[in-house]
Amino acid sequence: MENVHVHVVAALIIAALGAGGDLVRSDHVSRLDARLESLERQLLALNSTLQNRISRTAVAFEVTCNRSPFTLYTNEIYKCDSVTLNIGGGYHAATGIFEAPVSGTYLFWASILPYNGHSVYAILYKEGRSLGLAHASVGSAASLSYIVRLTRGQKAWFQNLKQTSIWGFKHSTYGGTLIHQL
Structure with a gap:
């Protein structure tokens, strides 16, 4: 940036000196200034805009179940045992609840595989209101993807509907990511 200023100032000085006549030069220099x-x-305005875009917050989390079978009780919030990613610190492993560190549009996903002979329900909640539901029986996984707008501090989580067991060994996973900051 400094080199650009030096070149522009040098060009302005050369142009002013070559203009001829003190009044003409003075007017010319004023316009160039x-x-x-x-x-x-x-x-400065462009630099500020670029800095705002660069400083956008990255937010993402992913949780997987390693233990198998992993038992979930009726209306229990999913709290699998291995947080593999928590950029931005929005996911709270102790509660299983994600709290948006920034306002924006988020993508949440879950892929939950029921354990032998069980069925599973994965329900996405935002502030206590259900947004989406996935169900699977023997031999298939409950899969859910959902895009939702959260303001800073709002909470979202996945919750089970009825007691069941799911496969661990990384066969069951859920997470979320910020796709657009507001």
């Missing part, structure tokens, strides 16, 4: 100030303001 005004133009330079305008360009500097535009550069």
